[in-house]
Amino acid sequence: MSLLSLQKVDKIFGGLRALKEVSFDVPAKAIFGLIGPNGAGKTTLFNVITGVYTPDGGAIHFEGQAIGGQSPAQVANRGIARTFQNIRLFRSMTVEENVMVAGHHLHQANVLSAMFRTRAHAADEARLQKHARELLEVMGLGKHAQDVAGSLPYGSQRRLEIARALMLKPKLLLLDEPAAGMNSQEAAELERQIRFLRDELGLTIVLVEHNMAVVMSVCETVHVVDHGETIAHGTPEQVKQDPAVLAAYLGKSTEDVA
C-alpha cells in the first residue's frame, strides 16, 4: 500500500483551475520527484497535501486515512513535514530554537510547569535540546546552534528548514526546492543527505525541484505536471525523453511555430 495517495485532486482559485485531477501514489520509503515548469502547480500540490488549502475535488490518503481538508497542524501531527519554497524560518530566533519549536510531541510538561519551573519542565527542555542538537548535527549545522537563524547563509537556512521538519519525527517529508540557490558542491551534499534520510531514518521523500541534476540523480520516480495537470510519470530516464515533458519545458518545436 502506498504511503501517500492522491486521487483526482482539484484546486480552483476564483477563475483559475490550479490543479486538475492530479493523481499519483508514493510508496513508502520512496524518493519521489515532482517537477514541472514554473507555475505548474507543484507548490499548490504541497499546500493541498499539508492542509494549507482544502482540495476542491478528489481525495488524499496518507497511510490509508483521508486527510483532505485537515488543518496544517493536524497533517503535521499525522507525520507529514515540509519545507517551503521561499524559506520560512523563524528568523529572529536561534537555529536551535527553530528546531525545538517543532518538538511538540516530545513536550510533556504543560503551561503551569513552565511558569513554575518544575522538574518536569527541566526534563522537557533537556530532551528537546538534545534532540534538536542531534538533528542539527545530522544536517551539518551543529556549530551554528546559537546563531540567529536569519543570519545564516542561504544554503544553511535551507538545511535548517529540513532539520526543523525532521524534528516532527515525520514519516513523509515534502521538500520544496531544497536545492534552490545551491552550487554543484552543495547540491551533491544535499543528494547525499536525502539518501541518508531515506536509508538511515526510513523517511519517504517527495521532492519538488528545478535542479534536474539532483532530480535525475536522486529520485526513483518522477511525476511531471504542467498547468495543473499530469503530463508524465515514470523513472527519470523515461521522463527525460518524454516529448510532452520536453514541449512543456522548452516550448513547442520550431516546425509548429512556422
Added chain:
Amino acid sequence: MSTLLQQILNGLSLGSIYALIALGYTMVYGILKLINFAHGEVFMIGAYAGYFAALGLGVQGYGAAGFPIHLAIVVLVIAMAAAATLGVAIEFLAYRPVRKAPRLTPLITAIGVSLFLQNAAMLAFTPNPRPYPPILREVRFELGGVIVTNVKLTIFVVAIALMVGLHWFIQRTWTGKAMRAVSTNMDAARLMGVDTDRIIRATFAVGSALAAAGGILFGLDQITINPLMGMLTGLKAFVAAVLGGIGNIRGAVLGGLLIGVAEQMTAGYLSPDYRDAITFVILIIILILRPEGLLGVVRPEKV
C-alpha cells in the same frame, strides 16, 4: 409609521456623513493596506477649518438674511483644501518612511499621529465644544408627518454631489484610473509608468478633502464641534468601510448609510445610551461572520 420614516431619514443623513469619511479610509486601505487611524482627526480638523473660515468671512454679520451660498461654498473649499494638505503632510512625514516596515510599525505610527492631532487640537482650540457658525440658517418643513430641515437636505445634496464627483474622478480621469491600478497591484502599476508616490498622495488628498466636507456637514447637523469628535465618528466610519468591504468604494457608501440608520434606530427604539455601542457590535459581527464585508471579495493568501 412617520416616526420610523423620520428615524430612517435622519439615519440616512447621518450615514451620508459617515460615508464621506469612510471613503477616505477605504481608499487609503485599498492602496496601502493601512488603517489610517488619523483620518478621524483629519475630519475633525476639517470641521474646525470650516469653523474658522466661516468666522473669517464674517458669517456672524449676516444675521437673518443668512450666509450667502457662494461664501458657503468658499468655506467648503477652504476646509477641503486645508484637510487635503494635512492629509498629504501626514502621509509624507509619518507613513511614507515606514511603508516598507512590517505591518505593525505603520499601525503604531498611525495611532501616534491620531493621538497627536487630538491633543494638539485640544491645546490649540481648547477642549470646550464650540457652536458651529450658522452657515445655513435652519428652515424646517413637514412632508407627510416627517420633519425635514434644510440642513439635512444640504447634507444629502452635498454628500451625493461629492460622491458622484468622486465616481467621475475615479472612472474618467487619468489620476483616478491610476488610483484604481495602484490599489489593484502597486508593482504592476509602477512598471506601467505610474508615479505611485504621487498617486498615494492624491489618494490621501482626496480622502481628506471628503472627510473635511463631512466635518462641516457634521458641525451643521450636530450644532457643536469639539477636538475629540474625530475619535468616535472616525471609528464609526471605519466600521462602515469594513462593513461595506474595505477597499471597495461603493461598499464605503453602503456601509456608511447602513451604520447611520442602525445608529439612529438604536437611539430611537432601544436607548440613546447604546447608540455608540451598536457600531462596535456590528464591527464584531461582521469581522466574525464575513470579514471581507458585504461587497468585498475574499482573497486567498499565497503561501
Added chain:
Amino acid sequence: MQLVRRLAIASATMLVLFGIGLWLQDGLIEYVQRIVLLAGINVILAVGLNLINGTTGQFSIGHAGFMAVGAYGAAFFGVKLAPFVQRLVGIGAAADAVTLNIALLIGALLAGLAGLLVGAPSLRLRGDYLAVVTLGFGEIIRISFNNAQFLGAATGYFGDTPAGLPAYTSFFWVYGWAIAIVILIRNLTFSQTGRSLAAIREDEIAAEAMATPTTRLKVLAFSLSAASAGIAGGLFAYMQSGIRPEDFRFDKSIDMIVMIIIGGLGSISGAVVGGIFVAVTLELMRDLQQYRLVLYALLLIIIMLVRPEGLLGSRELSEVIRARFKRTKGPVEAAK
C-alpha cells in the same frame, strides 16, 4: 530541595518588600508614594500586554477593558466578601490581606475569562483588523460598565460604605504581585510554550506546519495577558476610594501601548522600563494631560521612525549588559 530553596528566597523577598514598604510610608511624600505604586501596577500591565503584543505578535489595543473587568470584579467581590473574612479571621490587617488577594484572584479570573471570550473569535483576524476589534471590545466593556446600575454606572463604584473602597493596596502587595507576575511570565516566555508563541509571531504559517496549535496558544496568551491586566485593575481599584468607567477609556490602552513600545516589543525588561516611565510622566504631568499625550504621541511616532525596536528591541536587559561587557575580538580572532 528545590522547593525549600524557593520558599527561602520568596520569604526573604517578602521581608525586603515589607521593609521597603514601611520605609516608603513614613519616608516619602504621598505624591511620590503614588508614583511608586502606579509604577508597580504599570509593570504588571506592561509585562502582561507584552506577552500577547510582543512575544506572540498579536496586537491588542483594547486592554483597558480587561483592566476594568479586573478592577470592578475585585472591587465588587472584595467588598461583598470582606465581612465574611472578618468573621473568620477577625478584623485587622490579616483579614484585609486575605480579602485583597481573594478579590484580586477573582478579578483576574473574570478578566481572563473576558480575554477568552474576546480572543476566541478575534484571534483569527489579521493584524490591523485584530487591533480594531480589540479596540471595539474595549469600548463595549467600558460602555457596559457605564450602564451597569448595580456597579454605580457612570458615577462609579465606591463599595458599600460612604468611606469608599478600603485602601488595601500597599507597596508590599503591588510589588509582591509585580515580582510574581514578572517571574511567571518570564518563565513562560523562556519555555517551549514561549518559543511556540514567538514562532507564531515570526511566521504563523510555518509554525502551523510544524504542528504548533496556533489558535489555542494565541487564545492562551491573550487570556493570560487579560488576567494580568485584571490583577493590575484590582490593585488600582483598592488604591482609590472608587473606580469609574472613565478610568478605563481608550487613553488607558494607549498608555499601555506606550509602555511596551518604549522598552521594545518582546522584551520583558523593556516592558518594566516602559511601565515605570508612564507612571512617572503620568504623575509629573498630571495637570498637563494634553501635553503628556502629545509627548506620548510624538514618542510613538519618533520611535517607529527612528528605532522601531524600542530601547531594548526584543532583547532583555541582561543580554544588553552582557554584550556591552564582552571582550571585543582582536584582529587575529576576527580574521579566523
